[in-house]
Amino acid sequence: MEFWGTEVKVGETVKVDPEEFEAYVHLSQAALGESTKKANEPVVLFLKVGEQKLVLGTLSRDKIPQTSLEVVLDKEFELSHNSKSSSVFFCGYKAVIPDEEEYP
Numbered sequence: 390m391e392f393w394g395t396e397v398k399v400g401e402t403v404k405v406d407p408e409e410f411e412a413y414v415h416l417s418q419a420a421l422g423e424s425t426k427k428a429n430e431p432v433v434l435f436l437k438v439g440e441q442k443l444v445l446g447t448l449s450r451d452k453i454p455q456t457s458l459e460v461v462l463d464k465e466f467e468l469s470h471n472s473k474s475s476s477v478f479f480c481g482y483k484a485v486i487p488d489e490e491e492y493p
Contacts, residue, residue, distance in 0.1 A: 394480035395468065396422065402437075402469040403479075407462055412483035414462050420455035421448050422476035434477060436460065437467040448477070 393414055397403045407414045419434055434445040434456075446456050463486065470477045 390485075391483045392480070393483045394478065396476050396478050397468050397470055398476045399472055399474065402467050404465065404467050405462075406465040407483075407486075408465070410483050412485050414466075414483055415481040416445075416458045416460040416462070416479055417481035418455060418457055418479070419445065419448065420478050420480075421450060421472075422478055424450060424475040426474040428474055430472060430474065432470050432472040432475065432477065435467075435469045435471075437469070438462065438464060450475075 391412075393410075395403050395405065405414060416436075421432060429450045432448040434448065436443045436445050445458060445460070448454060448456060458481070461484075468477075468479055
């Protein structure tokens with residue numbers, strides 16, 4: 390296992406391809422970064438796999454600045470959010486995909 394993390398900046402999307410690491414990506418946590426404004430906007434977290442876009446949760450600066458996740462992915466995915474003033478940091482770990490010949 391190896392730590393993994395990424396920052397999704399305002400208005401951007403981050404693509405992640407677990408096959409590039411030859412590992413599964415386990416999303417464990419999402420947290421709001423520092424804000425450019427004092428706004429307490431609800432921040433919706435999105436995960437897109439293929440053509441399917443899912444909501445992972447909603448963060449807010451005052452009540453829920455971070456959340457735990459239990460998501461394991463082995464295909465390319467995209468992370469995004471709707472915040473206009475703050476980055477969101479996603480972290481977790483990479484777990485090596487077992488060799489099929491070793492573990493049939």
